[in-house]
Amino acid sequence: MAASSKVKTRVGENIELGFVEEVDSECLLSYQFPSKVGGLPAWLSLKPLPCLDELQCRKCDEPTVFLLQVYAPRDHSELTFHRTIFIFICRNPACCQPNNNDNLRVFRSHLARINDFYSPEPPTDAVTASTSADKRPHARDYQTLCVICGAPGPKTCSRCHKTSYCSKLHQTIDWKAIHKTICKDDGGGDTASGETVLTFKHPNVLFPEFELVTEKEDFQATKVKSNEDKMKEYREFLSSDSAKDIDDSLNPEELDKMATKSSEDDEQFQAFKDRIRHEPEQVLRFDRGGEPLWISASNTPSEIPTCSCGSSRQFEFQVLPQLLCQLDVDSVGESLDWGVMAVYTCSQDCDIGNKYQEEFIWKQDLVKTD
Numbered sequence: 001m002a003a004s005s006k007v008k009t010r011v012g013e014n015i016e017l018g019f020v021e022e023v024d025s026e027c028l029l030s031y032q033f034p035s036k037v038g039g040l041p042a043w044l045s046l047k048p049l050p051c052l053d054e055l056q057c058r059k060c061d062e063p064t065v066f067l068l069q070v071y072a073p074r075d076h077s078e079l080t081f082h083r084t085i086f087i088f089i090c091r092n093p094a095c096c097q098p099n100n101n102d103n104l105r106v107f108r109s110h111l112a113r114i115n116d117f118y119s120p121e122p123p124t125d126a127v128t129a130s131t132s133a134d135k136r137p138h139a140r141d142y143q144t145l146c147v148i149c150g151a152p153g154p155k156t157c158s159r160c161h162k163t164s165y166c167s168k169l170h171q172t173i174d175w176k177a178i179h180k181t182i183c184k185d186d187g188g189g190d191t192a193s194g195e196t197v198l199t200f201k202h203p204n205v206l207f208p209e210f211e212l213v214t215e216k217e218d219f220q221a222t223k224v225k226s227n228e229d230k231m232k233e234y235r236e237f238l239s240s241d242s243a244k245d246i247d248d249s250l251n252p253e254e255l256d257k258m259a260t261k262s263s264e265d266d267e268q269f270q271a272f273k274d275r276i277r278h279e280p281e282q283v284l285r286f287d288r289g290g291e292p293l294w295i296s297a298s299n300t301p302s303e304i305p306t307c308s309c310g311s312s313r314q315f316e317f318q319v320l321p322q323l324l325c326q327l328d329v330d331s332v333g334e335s336l337d338w339g340v341m342a343v344y345t346c347s348q349d350c351d352i353g354n355k356y357q358e359e360f361i362w363k364q365d366l367v368k369t370d
Ligand SMILES: [Zn+2]
Pocket: 057, 058, 059, 060, 061, 062, 090, 091, 092, 095, 103
C-alpha cells in the first residue's frame, strides 16, 4: 500500500463523541439548553429566528427541517456563555446529491449569561412542564411558529386564523394529516395554546427525537500494522455488525473491491473505520479547532470560506453516517445520505447579538467508482 502520509487520522486528545439517547421531549426544550437530534428545534436565541429564506433548501426552495443541534458554549468571551449550533436539512431525496451541501443549512446562535430571554441561573430539576411558562421561555412567546416544523410561521390558516405555517408546503401537509378535521371558521378546533398544537408531530416531516449526549473519546493509537494485518482486520470488520451499522447500503463486494484497491481513498476509508470501530454507535465527533475524520481522501474542502466578519472559520464537529440508522430515512432507492458532514464556524464567534449567523458545512460522500 502507498505511504499513508496523506491519510488524516489525528490522534486528538479532546475529541468528544456524540450518541443518541431516548428521552422525554420535555427535557429538550430551549430553557434546558439541550443538544438534540430530530423533533422541533429548541431555539437558543428566541428572537429573531433565522428568516425563511435562510431556512430554505438551495436546490428546491422548500423549507428544510431541523436535523440536530449541539450546545457548545465557549469561555473565550462573555458573549458565548450559551452557544448552540443548528443543522437543517431538506427532506427531499432528490436534493441530496453527492459532495454537495445545497440541501443543508447551519447556524450559530449565542447569548451572554445576562440576556434577553433566560435566567442567569442554570435551570434546576424543579423547573418542569408544570412550572409556569415565564420560567420556561419559548420562541413562540416572541413570534408565531410553524406548527409543523417550528420555524417562523408568518402564514395563517385563512379559515380559522389560528394555525400558523412557514410555507404552503407545510400547510398542505398539515391540512391533509389533521387540520381539515379540526379547523373551524370560528377559530375553534385547535386549542388556544400553541403548545398543544405543537405537540402533534408529523412523522414525515420531523425526524425522530433524541437527546445527544457526549463523552470523551478513549482512543489509543495502535502500533503501525503490516498490510497483511490490516487486510485481515478489515475483512473481519466487514463481516461484523459494526460494518453493517456504518453503511448498510454498500454491498460487501463493493466494499471488498474498494479494500483491495491500493489508493488513498481506500486508506482514508480504512482509517475512518479503524477510528470509529471502537465506538460504533457514535453519531457525532466534536473536535473544535481539530481536523475532521474524513471518510474518503477525495472531496475534502480546499478552502473554507471566511465568516462574514472576515475571520477564518475553524472545524467544530462532524456528523457521521451512523446517524442515518436512527432517523428512519432508509428506504429502497433514493433517500437522504451522507458520509461526513463537517461543520465550520467563525473562529472568533463574532458578535451577532440575538441573531443567527449562517455557518459553513461540507458534505462528503463515499462515491463508488469502478
Ligand atoms: Zn430541497
